[in-house]
Amino acid sequence: MHCHTSSGRYRHKDDPDQSCLPCHQDRVEEAVEHHHHPEGKAGSHCIDCHMPMTRFAAMNRTDHSMLPPTPAATLKFESPNACNLCHDDHDAEWADKWVREWRDEDYQEPILYRAGLIDSARKGEWDRLPDMLDYLTSEDRDEVFSVSLIRLLETCPKEEKFGGLLKAMEDPSPFVRSAAAAGLSGYFTPDAVMALIEASTDEFRLVRIQAAGALVGFPVGDLPNRQRDALIKATKELFDSLTSRPDDWSSYYNLGNIYLTQGRVKESVEAFGDAHQLRPDAVLPLVNTSIAYARLGEEENRRPLSEKL
Ligand code: HEC
Ligand code: HEC
Ligand code: HEC
Incomplete structure (x- = not known):
């Protein structure tokens, strides 16, 4: 305000x-x-x-990340920097020389380091995974960078990542905890299940619903009553969150995916159908409808849908 x-x-x-x-x-x-x-x-x-004016998500906006201008990031990663947005008659090397002359401390170094981790994660250079996990659990981790890294780890096939995600479940930031919970999706080792069940009673709803989402498909029958009730409550919140915007196709798409994971295939077909109706040019609901029909064994139904594409 x-x-x-x-x-x-x-x-x-x-x-x-x-x-x-x-x-x-x-x-x-x-x-x-x-x-x-x-x-x-x-x-x-x-x-x-x-807060220089940059372009992202197809809009010109002032950058609200409040970072210092970092010409070295332009040299290394081609990110824009505030100095050269104005001084476009000079290159990043020129700006880099000036900011180094004006400061005793190399303030750009930690920014380059974490940017390098993000860059490696985007490229799938998982030999840097230990550094990424160290960053996630370091004292001075930035929560936005941590969340970005955790999300990028989704495609990392290495088992060690889960140890880092479990530690991140204890992060003081609810934003980080929610991302870590989502990252543990479908990883049903005893440690992970316990951490996710605990997170289903987190003080923050975002954490609770991500934990419930990660445990979709986990058989709740064997859990002690108290834990099962907590999880059912959080799962209800998850459904509420997905049905709170009935004009949004992606709500139905996400709902369909949950039904599919839960084995409620017919309901998933219906939800994907609603998504398709709201947004006929979206491909994902069509693809997943095919998957759902295939599961139902209705081979015939796959054909007309793929022809619509
Ligand atoms: C309501 C208080 C508040 C206002 C208003 C505010 N800041 Fe900050 N700012 C902070 C706090 C607190 C931190 C330290 C955050 C941290 O260490 O995580 C900070 C950190 C920063 C940093 C360092 C960020 C980094 O990661 O290196 C910059 C740069 C900055 N602010 C610039 C600005 C600018 C420019 C404005 C005005 C457009 C502004 N701030 C307005 C509270 C504020
Ligand atoms: C010409 C560019 C420039 C302008 C204008 C500028 N800054 Fe900065 N600012 C920097 C650079 C470079 C750094 C990083 C080096 C440093 O910490 O001094 C920085 C760092 C900061 C930090 C973080 C430092 C810390 O100790 O964590 C804050 C806060 C900040 N600026 C606030 C401001 C405020 C408030 C203004 C307006 C009065 C302002 N800046 C104007 C270039 C600028
Ligand atoms: C919003 C535009 C803007 C931004 C951002 C900006 N400058 Fe400038 N800068 C100017 C203007 C305008 C002047 C000329 C001021 C005058 O009239 O003397 C200037 C002057 C300078 C000069 C002295 C004149 C020259 O060209 O040698 C240097 C060096 C410089 N800026 C470096 C930087 C660096 C480094 C940054 C980033 C940390 C930066 N500026 C960010 C607008 C900007």
Whole structure:
């Protein structure tokens, strides 16, 4: 609420440094020593360097990750950096030289390190898995980076990753715990099942429903009553979350996947059908309808659906 009105308008258009003042007063007062640009001109406002306009998700937006400008990341990973978005007549090497000259400490190094882990995970370079798992459990892990790494680990075939995910289930951040729970999906070792059942009573709903989602398909019959009840309650929350937006095709698609995992194949066909009706050009519901029909043994039904594609 400090920076935006409740409808999302920016409050400090004419004096953007006001956005940062309440929490970073020292920086605002000693701004020139910090940013090395003449007062009042472009390059002297906090948002010039910390919230540059970049493009993602097909929109131009100011970057809200609040990171320092990092020209070295442009050199290494071709990520944009705030300096060269303005100084487009100079290259990243030029900007990198300046930020190194202006600072004693190599503030870019830790940013490059974690960016390197993300880069390796994207490329499937799993020989770096031990470093990735160390990062997840390190004191100064950034929660957004941790969650990104955990999600990228989904395609990692190495068993060791689960040890790291189990540790991440104890992370103080609910965002990290929820991602770790999702990462343990279908991994029904006693340790993992216990951790997920415990997470199904987490203080945060996001963690509870991800834990319930990860345990879809786990036979609850053998669990002690208290644990079973907790899991049933969290699973109900999961279903509520998926049916809370009845105009959204992906809700039905996700619901269909849960039914399919639970062996409720006919219900899954129905849910995928609803998804298809809401969004006829989405391919995933059609693909999974075929899978569901194949499971039902209705070979004939596969043909007309694939012809629709
Ligand atoms: C409501 C308080 C608050 C406001 C307003 C605020 N910040 Fe921050 N900012 C913080 C806190 C707290 C941290 C430390 C977070 C941490 O260490 O995880 C931080 C950290 C940062 C960092 C370091 C991030 C990093 O990972 O290196 C930058 C850069 C930053 N803020 C810039 C800004 C800018 C620019 C503005 C204004 C547009 C702003 N902040 C407004 C509270 C605030
Ligand atoms: C010309 C670019 C530039 C501008 C403008 C700028 N900064 Fe920074 N800022 C940096 C760089 C580079 C770093 C990383 C090095 C460092 O920590 O000093 C940084 C780091 C920070 C940090 C994190 C440092 C820490 O100790 O964790 C905060 C907070 C911050 N800036 C706030 C501000 C605020 C508030 C303003 C507006 C008054 C501002 N910055 C304007 C370049 C800029
Ligand atoms: C929003 C635009 C903007 C951003 C972001 C910005 N600058 Fe600048 N910079 C300027 C402008 C405008 C000037 C010229 C100021 C003047 O009138 O002297 C300038 C001047 C400079 C100069 C001195 C003149 C020159 O061209 O040699 C250096 C060096 C410089 N910037 C480096 C940086 C670095 C490094 C960063 C990132 C940490 C950065 N700037 C971020 C706009 C920006």
